[in-house]
Amino acid sequence: MAHSSFPPDLIRAQRDWIRTYEALARRPRHTAALRRRLQELSSWLAAHPFWETDSGRSPAARVELRRQARAEEAA
Known part of the structure; x- marks a missing residue:
C-alpha cells in the first residue's frame, strides 16, 4: 500500500520515534x-x-508510515 500523503508532522514524529528507540537500544544505563x-x-x-x-x-x-520513515532515515 503506497501512501504518499502522510502529513509531514506524522512522518517527522515517526522518524523521531525511530531515532529515540535506536538511542535507547544503544544505552544500557540512564535511559529514563x-x-x-x-x-x-x-x-x-x-x-x-x-x-x-x-x-x-x-x-x-x-x-507504510514506518517503512517511509525508515527509508527517509536511511537516506
Whole structure:
C-alpha cells in the first residue's frame, strides 16, 4: 500500500520515534529520559488525527508510515 500523503508532522514524529528507540537500544544505563520520550512519541503517534481519515484507517497505513520513515532515515 503506497501512501504518499502522510502529513509531514506524522512522518517527522515517526522518524523521531525511530531515532529515540535506536538511542535507547544503544544505552544500557540512564535511559529514563529516552523511555519518557518514547512514550510521549508513541502516544502522539497513536492519537494523530490522520488515523481517523479514510487513508489512515487501514493497518497497512501504519506499516507504510514506518517503512517511509525508515527509508527517509536511511537516506
